[in-house]
Amino acid sequence: MKATEISRLLVKDVMGTPRMTVSKGETVSDVISKMKKGRVREIPVLDNDKPLGLVSYYSLLSRRNLPLSAKVEHIMVPCPRLEEDMTIINAAEELMSTGVRGAPVVRNNKLVGFVSRTDIIRVLSGMDELKGKKVDSLMSKAPVSVTKEEPVRKAQILMKGLNEKTLPVIEEDAKLIGAIGMTEIMDVIWSPRASKPPNEVRGDREPADVRVGSVMNKSPVNVAPNDPLNKAISIMLSKNLSTVFVADGGKLVGVVSQTDIMEHVISLRPQEGVYVQITGLDVEDPEVYETMYELIGKSMKRIDKIQSPKVFSVHVTAYHQDGLKNKYSLGARLTTDKGMYYSKGIDWHLYRSLDSVLDMMEKNIRKDHEKQRAARKRKPDL
Secondary structure (H helix, E strand, O other): OOHHHHOOOEHHHHOEOOOOOEEOOOEHHHHHHHHHHHOOOEEEEEEOOEEEEEEEHHHHHOOOOEEOOOEHHHOOEOOOOEEOOOEHHHHHHHHHHHOOOEEEEEEOOEEEEEEEHHHHHHHHOOOHHHOOOEHHHOOEEOOOOEEOOOEHHHHHHHHHHHOOOEEEEEOHHHEEEEEEEHHHHHHHHOOOOOOOOOOEEOOOOOOOOOEHHHHOEOOOOEEOOOOEHHHHHHHHHHHOOOEEEEEEOOEEEEEEEHHHHHHHHHHHOOOOOOEEEEEOOOOOOHHHHHHHHHHHHHHHHHHOOOOOEEEEEEEEEEEOOOOOOOEEEEEEEEEEOOOEEEEEEEEOOHHHHHHHHHHHHHHHHHHHHHHHHHHHHHOOOO
């Protein structure tokens, strides 16, 4: 099936029912029990049949002091409300822009279904444009990882900063030996032994001194860089994973996530301009976003003279310094009609950090362009 055909599919063609829901008035203890029982990461909160929001692992981990008796409506986060007749590509953009992995489908403000990234990727896996592609054509390189000796607290902070649910665990020389996910972290921070008093979730507070190696999954799922991309997608779907690690000779070289796949599909859709996604920025001031979009827009116009930009995503991590202002670390990825480009930047000033990221991106694209021009000149006429 071609991207043009998939772009005509509607939400009602792929939606299912939420595996679990919680009602207004239920407690944090109730929702954590349901998450663990159903092995779900996000649960819709309903008032009768009306969706109010979502409770996710991040809703729990972002609080420093969270009583288990707290009501779910006090910790839930807003979520998009998808319509039945919305296209699945538009639904994918909604999920990507809000940073959630699933959202309720409503009719007259009443819940009639649920669509997750997994539902969408199940359809996208049959796209002609993905057939024949290798894992290394889409994977994110130089992935963040932890070692088995490091504390679970570090893995928790990294996951929160990266908006990821699973991290690879490595030994010397980047040898892949395990994986640690939100489920393992929740087991550590939500237990009578890990909590004092035992009726609270630790969240952003310092959890018990538990090492990654004692709770990690010692059989990490991985694929090779030259494996077909559809193999990675098939593993995601069959094992209900959001991320598959990429290893070459046992060494970690990348990751393929649901986000990578959805960004690629969005880039294939005919559209005017660039699809831009900013995640991780915990700021409510619209002027901050407007300034960032303006800086990104100017850079994309310059890049468009060399290559056609399709999707630009940037994740912001703010490091809080006691008595000092925040330090911002940015990681960005740009999908163009020629390939993918990555850049990182860190600075005490958000806009300055973004400027350095965009500047590095432009330089890399220009360098590639010059290499391609030189190669064409060296190529003999046939």
